Amino acid sequence: MQRNLEKLKTRQFDVVIVGGGIYGVCCAWDAALRGLSVALVDKNDFGSATSSNSLKIIHGGLRYLQHADFRRMRESITERKNLMRIAPHLVAPLPCIIPTYGHGIKGKEVMAVALAINDLVGFDRNGLPDPQKHMPRGRVVSREDCLKIVPGIDENELTGGAIWYDCQVRNSERLLLSFLHSATRAGAVAANYVEMTGFCIEKNRVTGVKVRDNINGTDFDIHGRLVINNCGPWLNTILMNLNGHTPKKKYKMSAAMNLVVRKKLFPEFAVGISSKTEFRDQDALIDKGSRLFFITPWRDYSLIGTTHVQYEGDASDFTITEADIRTFIDEINAAYPPANLKREDVCFFYGGLLPEDEYPVTEGDVRLLKSYKIIDHSLDGGLDGLLSVVSVKYTTARDVAEKTVDRALSKLGRKQVSSTTSLTPVFGGEIEHVSNYLTKEKARAFAGLNDESIEHLIMNYGSEYPAVARYISENE
Numbered sequence: 176m177q178r179n180l181e182k183l184k185t186r187q188f189d190v191v192i193v194g195g196g197i198y199g200v201c202c203a204w205d206a207a208l209r210g211l212s213v214a215l216v217d218k219n220d221f222g223s224a225t226s227s228n229s230l231k232i233i234h235g236g237l238r239y240l241q242h243a244d245f246r247r248m249r250e251s252i253t254e255r256k257n258l259m260r261i262a263p264h265l266v267a268p269l270p271c272i273i274p275t276y277g278h279g280i281k282g283k284e285v286m287a288v289a290l291a292i293n294d295l296v297g298f299d300r301n302g303l304p305d306p307q308k309h310m311p312r313g314r315v316v317s318r319e320d321c322l323k324i325v326p327g328i329d330e331n332e333l334t335g336g337a338i339w340y341d342c343q344v345r346n347s348e349r350l351l352l353s354f355l356h357s358a359t360r361a362g363a364v365a366a367n368y369v370e371m372t373g374f375c376i377e378k379n380r381v382t383g384v385k386v387r388d389n390i391n392g393t394d395f396d397i398h399g400r401l402v403i404n405n406c407g408p409w410l411n412t413i414l415m416n417l418n419g420h421t422p423k424k425k426y427k428m429s430a431a432m433n434l435v436v437r438k439k440l441f442p443e444f445a446v447g448i449s450s451k452t453e454f455r456d457q458d459a460l461i462d463k464g465s466r467l468f469f470i471t472p473w474r475d476y477s478l479i480g481t482t483h484v485q486y487e488g489d490a491s492d493f494t495i496t497e498a499d500i501r502t503f504i505d506e507i508n509a510a511y512p513p514a515n516l517k518r519e520d521v522c523f524f525y526g527g528l529l530p531e532d533e534y535p536v537t538e539g540d541v542r543l544l545k546s547y548k549i550i551d552h553s554l555d556g557g558l559d560g561l562l563s564v565v566s567v568k569y570t571t572a573r574d575v576a577e578k579t580v581d582r583a584l585s586k587l588g589r590k591q592v593s594s595t596t597s598l599t600p601v602f603g604g605e606i607e608h609v610s611n612y613l614t615k616e617k618a619r620a621f622a623g624l625n626d627e628s629i630e631h632l633i634m635n636y637g638s639e640y641p642a643v644a645r646y647i648s649e650n651e
C-alpha cells in the first residue's frame with residue numbers, strides 16, 4: 176500500500192473519511208464496496224490510537240442484560256459471528272467465567288437465568304462451517320469446578336461459576352490493517368500522516384477537508400461530497416474547525432487502561448473478577464455495585480482490564496502515569512490476591528479515551544456511553560455534508576460502518592445498495608476451516624518454513640501469509 180497524495184489532491188471523492196481507527200477503516204471498506212469513491216486519512220499511523228488499545232474481546236454483550244438491552248445484545252452477537260466469518264484466522268471463541276456468590280444478584284440462580292436468556296437471544300450464534308467457531312451454550316458450574324479454574328478466589332459465600340463464550344481477536348491491529356487493505360483493494364485512496372486541519376466550506380455546506388502532510392509539511396485540500404468524522408476521541412476537536420457552526424453538544428471523554436503481565440494467570444479462561452472499589456450503575460436494572468475486571472489469556476501473557484477514570488484534558492495529551500499503573504496493580508491484587516502482581520510483572524500498559532454517558536455521576540465514577548451515535552450535522556442545526564460517528568466498541572465497528580454508509584448513500588442521493596462486508600472475507604480471510612488450512616499449509620512447508628512459523632504467519636496474516644513468507648525469503 177502506497178501513499179498517493181496526488182490522487183487525494185486532484186480527485187473529487189464521494190466520501191472523505193477522517194480518522195483511520197477501526198471505525199474509519201471499516202467505513203472506507205464498506206463505502207468502497209458499495210461503489211462510492213473514498214478518501215481515507217489519518218494524522219498518524221492507521222490504528223495507532225484507541226483501536227490499538229482494546230482488551231481484544233469481541234463482546235456478545237452479555238452485560239447488556241443488566242439493562243435489558245436486547246437490541247444491543249443482538250447487534251453484538253451478530254457482529255461476533257460476522258467477524259468469525261470474515262476474519263476466521265484472527266477471531267475465535269474464548270471461554271469466560273465469573274464466580275458466583277450467595278443466592279442474590281451475584282448468585283448462581285440469577286446467572287443461570289441470565290445465561291439461558293443470553294443463549295436464547297443468541298439462538299443463531301452458530302452455523303459457520305468451521306467447527307473451531309462453535310460457541311457452546313452457557314452453563315453454571317459447581318463451587319469445586321469454579322475453584323479449579325480460578326484457584327485462590329475469595330471462598331466466602333462462593334456458590335459456583337457462570338461460564339459463557341465470547342470471542343478474542345488475537346491481533347486487533349492486524350485485523351484493522353486487514354480492513355484497511357480490503358478498503359484499498361476495493362478502490363479507496365488511503366494515506367497516513369495526513370492530518371485534517373480544517374473544513375472546506377461553501378454556502379453552508381462542507382465540501383471537503385483541509386489537510387497537512389505531516390511528513391513533508393505541505394498543505395492541500397481534499398474535495399468530497401460528504402465528509403465523515405471518524406476521529407474517535409478527537410471527535411469534538413475537529414468539530415471546533417466548523418467556523419461558527421460548532422455543535423453545542425460535546426462528548427465528554429473518560430480514560431481507560433489495560434495491563435499486559437508476564438504471568439499467564441489463567442491458561443484457558445477469561446476470568447471476570449469484581450473490583451473491591453464500589454461502582455453504582457444507576458440506570459441498570461440489576462446493579463451489582465462493583466466493576467468487573469477481566470483477566471484474559473493472550474499468547475504467553477495475561478491482558479488485564481479495564482479501569483475507567485474521568486478525563487479532562489485534550490485528547491492528544493492523554494498519557495498513563497506510573498501512579499496509574501501502581502493503582503491498577505493494587506486494585507487487581509485486592510480483587511484477586513493470588514495474582515500477587517508486582518510492578519516488574521507488567522511488561523506493557525496501554526490505554527485510550529472513550530465517550531462518557533450524559534447521565535450525572537457521583538464524583539470519580541465513570542459511566543460509559545452505551546451506544547454508538549451517527550450524527551448528521553445538518554439535522555443538528557449545523558452544516559450539511561458532514562456526518563460524525565461516536566464510537567463505543569471495537570466489536571461493532573463494522574456494523575456501525577454499514578449503518579454510516581447507509582446514511583451516506585441516502586445523503587448523496589444514491590440508490591441503496593446492500594452492504595456486503597458482513598459476508599465478504601477481509602484481506603487474508605479466505606479460509607473456510609482454520610485447522611484444515613493449517614494442516615494443509617504445514618504439509619506444503621511453503622518457502623521452507625517450519626510448522627511453528629507457518630502457524631504464526633497464518634494466525635496473523637491468514638490466507639495472505641505467502642506474500643509475507645515470500646517477502647521474508649527475499650529480504651532475509
Ligand SMILES: Cc1cc2nc3c(=O)[nH]c(=O)nc-3n(C[C@H](O)[C@H](O)[C@H](O)COP(=O)(O)OP(=O)(O)OC[C@H]3O[C@@H](n4cnc5c(N)ncnc54)[C@H](O)[C@@H]3O)c2cc1C
Binds near residue numbers: 193407413433525
Ligand atoms: C483500554 C481500552 C480497552 C478496550 N477494550 C475493548 C474490548 O475488549 N472490546 C471492544 O469491543 N472494544 C474495546 N474498547 C473500545 C474500542 O477500542 C474503541 O471503541 C475503538 O477502538 C474506537 O475506534 P475509533 O476508530 O473510533 O477511534 P480511534 O482508534 O481512536 O481512531 C481515531 C483516529 O482518528 C485519527 N485522527 C484524529 N484527529 C485527526 C485529524 N485531525 N486528522 C486525521 N486523523 C485524525 C487518530 O489518529 C486516530 O487514529 C476498548 C477501549 C479502551 C481504551
